[in-house]
Amino acid sequence: MSLNITHAVVVTLTATFLLLAADRAGELRKNQPAYVPPAKPAVAAAPAVDPDKGKPPVHNDTVDDLPESKGREITFYTCTACHGVALIKAQGMSRELWDQSFDLMLTRHRMPPVKPEERVEILDYLTEQFPPRRRQRGGDNPFLK
Amino acid sequence: MPKKGTFRASRRNVLKGVGMATIGASLPPVGSAMAQSAPAASAAPKGPKLLEMDGKAKLAVLGDRPLVAETQAELMDDDVTPTAKLFVRNNGGVPDITGDPKAWKIKIDGEVNTPLEISVGEMMSRFPSVTYQLTLECGGNGRSFFSPEARGNQWTNGGVGCPQWTGIRLADVLKAAGLKPSAAFTGHYGADPTLAGETDKPTISRGMPIAKAMDEHTLIAFKLNGQDMPLIHGAPARLVVPGWAGSLSTKWLKRIWVRDKEHDGPGMGGFSYRVPKKPIVPGSKGDEKDTAILEAMPVRSVITFPADGTKLTSRKLDLRGQAWSGEGDIKSVDISTDYGVTWKTAKVNAPANKFAWQRFTASVDLPSPGYYEVWAKATDAKGVTQPFTAANWNPQGYGANPINRIRVLVES
Numbered sequence: 140m141s142l143n144i145t146h147a148v149v150v151t152l153t154a155t156f157l158l159l160a161a162d163r164a165g166e167l168r169k170n171q172p173a174y175v176p177p178a179k180p181a182v183a184a185a186p187a188v189d190p191d192k193g194k195p196p197v198h199n200d201t202v203d204d205l206p207e208s209k210g211r212e213i214t215f216y217t218c219t220a221c222h223g224v225a226l227i228k229a230q231g232m233s234r235e236l237w238d239q240s241f242d243l244m245l246t247r248h249r250m251p252p253v254k255p256e257e258r259v260e261i262l263d264y265l266t267e268q269f270p271p272r273r274r275q276r277g278g279d280n281p282f283l284k
Numbered sequence: 285m286p287k288k289g290t291f292r293a294s295r296r297n298v299l300k301g302v303g304m305a306t307i308g309a310s311l312p313p314v315g316s317a318m319a320q321s322a323p324a325a326s327a328a329p330k331g332p333k334l335l336e337m338d339g340k341a342k343l344a345v346l347g348d349r350p351l352v353a354e355t356q357a358e359l360m361d362d363d364v365t366p367t368a369k370l371f372v373r374n375n376g377g378v379p380d381i382t383g384d385p386k387a388w389k390i391k392i393d394g395e396v397n398t399p400l401e402i403s404v405g406e407m408m409s410r411f412p413s414v415t416y417q418l419t420l421e422c423g424g425n426g427r428s429f430f431s432p433e434a435r436g437n438q439w440t441n442g443g444v445g446c447p448q449w450t451g452i453r454l455a456d457v458l459k460a461a462g463l464k465p466s467a468a469f470t471g472h473y474g475a476d477p478t479l480a481g482e483t484d485k486p487t488i489s490r491g492m493p494i495a496k497a498m499d500e501h502t503l504i505a506f507k508l509n510g511q512d513m514p515l516i517h518g519a520p521a522r523l524v525v526p527g528w529a530g531s532l533s534t535k536w537l538k539r540i541w542v543r544d545k546e547h548d549g550p551g552m553g554g555f556s557y558r559v560p561k562k563p564i565v566p567g568s569k570g571d572e573k574d575t576a577i578l579e580a581m582p583v584r585s586v587i588t589f590p591a592d593g594t595k596l597t598s599r600k601l602d603l604r605g606q607a608w609s610g611e612g613d614i615k616s617v618d619i620s621t622d623y624g625v626t627w628k629t630a631k632v633n634a635p636a637n638k639f640a641w642q643r644f645t646a647s648v649d650l651p652s653p654g655y656y657e658v659w660a661k662a663t664d665a666k667g668v669t670q671p672f673t674a675a676n677w678n679p680q681g682y683g684a685n686p687i688n689r690i691r692v693l694v695e696s
Contacts, residue, residue, distance in 0.1 A: 190380040193515030195372075196337055198348035221479035223349035225333075229438045235569050236679060240435055247550055249480065271432040271567065283567050 200224040210264030213257055221248065227265070231272040233283075237265045339514055341368040346437045350374035350479060351516075354442030357690075360606055361588035363643060364417055364636075365445035367509050372516055373422050373443060375551075376487030379475040379536050385512070385520035390457075390504070394471075394542035397462030404506060404520050410460070411452040415510075416501055416526075417640040419446045419608045421581050423529030423557050426684035429674040432567040434681025441586045441688065446608070446641040449524045451505035454540075455498045463494065463542065470497045471547035472523060475536035489549025490531050490557065494542075496579075501526050501639050504537065526639035527610035529557050529578050529682075552577075555680040566677035575678075580610025582685040583670055585617055585644065585662035592690040599650045599694055607632065607662035608641035615667075617644040620659040624672065624687075627661070653696035660688045 202215040204224040218227055221244075232240070241258060244250040253261070332344035335353045343353035353372045355365075362369065381388075386405035393399040402410075422443030424436050437443075458467075471491040477483045496502060503524045506513060513519040518535030525532040531551055541547075551557060558575035585607040590596070607614045612635060618627040630646035650656050663669040674684035 190382065193339075193519075194378045195348070195351035195374075195516065200349075219349075223347050225345070225347045225349075226437065229346065230433050230435060232433060232435065233567060236435060236567070239569055239679060243435075243554065247554060247556065249478070249482075249485070283565060 198223065204228075206268050208264060208268055210260045214261045214264045217250075217253060217257070217261060221250065227269065231269045232265075233271060234262060234266040237262055237269075335372075337516075339368060340372070340516070341366075343369070343371065344442065346439065350376060351378075352437050354439055355445060356442055356591075357440075357586050357588055357688075358591040359588075360442070360444070360586055361604070364509065365447040367447060367511065367514065367517070370420075370445040370447055370508075370517065371422065371443050373437075373530060374516075374535075375476065375531070376479050377477040377481065378515060379477060379483075381475070381515060381520065381536065385506075388520035390521060390537055391539040392457060392461045392542070393539070395464040395467040395544050396458070396542050397464060398460075400457070400461045402457065407452050407457065407504065407521075408506065411456040413450060414453060414500075414503065415448055415450040416503070417446055417448045417636040418501060418503070418524050418526035419444065419612070419639055419641050420524060420526065420530050420533055421608075421610075423531055423578055423581070423682055424680070425581070426584070426674065426686070427681035429684040429686050430566075430677055430681050431674070432677075434677065434684075435679055436681055441584065443530070444584075444608070444641075446606070448509050449503055449505040450507035450510065451503040451521075451524070453500055454502045454504055454523065455500065457504065458494075458497060458540075458542070461542075466544040467494050467542045468545055469493055469543040469547050471541040471543055471549050472532065472534040472537065473539040473541070473549075474518075474522075474534040475538050486550055488531060488551040489547070490529075490534075490551045491541075491543065491547030491549065492525060492528065492532050492579075496525065496528065501637070527580050527608075527612055529581065531557060546577075555678060557682065558678075558680075559676060559682050560678050563676055564678065570679050578682045581608075582683050583607075583609040583614065583662050583664045583668055584685045585614075585660040585670065585688050587658060587660050587688055587690050590690065590692060594690075594692050596650075596692050596694045599652070600647065601650060601658070601692070602645070602647050603658060604643065604645045605660055605688070606641045607644055607660075609662070609664045609668075611664060612639035613665040614642045614662050615665050617646075617660060617662045619646045619648060620661075621648050621650060621656050623657060624659060630660070650692075650694050653694045656692050656694065657689045658692060 200219050200223055202212060205211050205215050334342040335345050343355055346352040346354055351372055351374050355369050355371045359369045388404045389401050391401045422439060425439045425443035426441060427434055427436055428438040428440050469491050471489055473486055473489050476487045478485055478487045505522055505524045508517055521537045522535045523533045523537055554572050557578045559578050560570055561574050561576050564570045585605055587603055587605040589604045607617050617630040617632050619630050620627050630644040633643040635642050661670045670685050670687050672687055674686045676683055
């Protein structure tokens, strides 16, 4: 008997979920916003003056564009709030110079302040993932400490 | 935290989509090392991302936000740089500019008797129109040759072009405003929004001594290669300050503030466009107080034909390239095919006008089949030439102008 009740509850609940899931127009959930199908990709008439005309193509970086390691997320979201991932990946530097880059962003480029512990995490990440790479000359300078 | 990522789903992004494609098989940069090793054959060379943009050639993209793209050496082979092949360097965004370009206004104020607010149309009718072929070069050109790496966009030699610019002399506008005896320096302001999207703060604002501003080749330009200037190159009006760091050649020019002292806008302080007065240990932090403003760009040569990595079927090689200096006074170019042991003098053409780059050509005979490096070294009127390796390392990487080299293989 209890088995039948459990069975009935499961069936009822499942049916309800399915109905709600299928209810894209929202008729069973009057207080929910109705589903609006996505607009067809723009074949619509171009605006009279396109403010993007002559502008560079848009590029979308994602967090996966940075190598996976501790600190990747915070580094991505902090740095790409202003500039692309390519600028980070273009260079390899010592911790001291990455630290100097951080100051440059804060002072010269008006980057919003970052919590000290976040700065450490980002610097750890940059130092580990993007160290100096050109070792043919100068990378092992005896005058560097 | 994730909310910061929502900028990626703006309307424009959705509509326009990703506009750049990665195309491989481009040439690896010729690095600062003088080692003889050829590029590793095993690891498939991952070429630079190539620019996909209306009106532009497939330049090498150094950064997409802000857009920075350099001209590959083999695309610098035109005597006059076509607009499509001119490098792109932005510090911030590209402004929304609509309406009549002739109504675009520029303000001249500060140490002048009569501050002006003058439209492009008025400037065109009031002052003589001039056209020059002028070299425009990014201050950081050559940065990738530094070892260890310096901070910033890793330009090889492609942050440069020499197209024809048409406009008026900045000197004429400054004279019309009447420079006070106290006028010492300029400060330039463009309309580009900052990378954070602010339009009320300058993205960059650099300036120059009045003498450079009054040089007859320093222009407010409206046309590029005889055509309307594309937005990406600074329309409706931009400065062209030939031979000096490109950041002075403000795009989307809005204002010139005449100062009674050295300008102090963003891009004038710290290590920005500054070089150490005393040589510092490469890779060290340096002392930004002990620096001087980078002014004229150093002497440089680039072999534009053949391309780096070319296989030759003949031992006779007719090569050509471009040479220039920040003072526009290249006197000679020398070519070596034996790592600088012996040099041969190239033929150097006269410039189209002062501050235009100069074509050099040479014919060399390679003694046998095999691997060769072809080196080019330009020398200016004062006898100043290019070093064998990037010298005077500085944290933000200005002034790297080592001897240019390409690698060729003569097949038997």
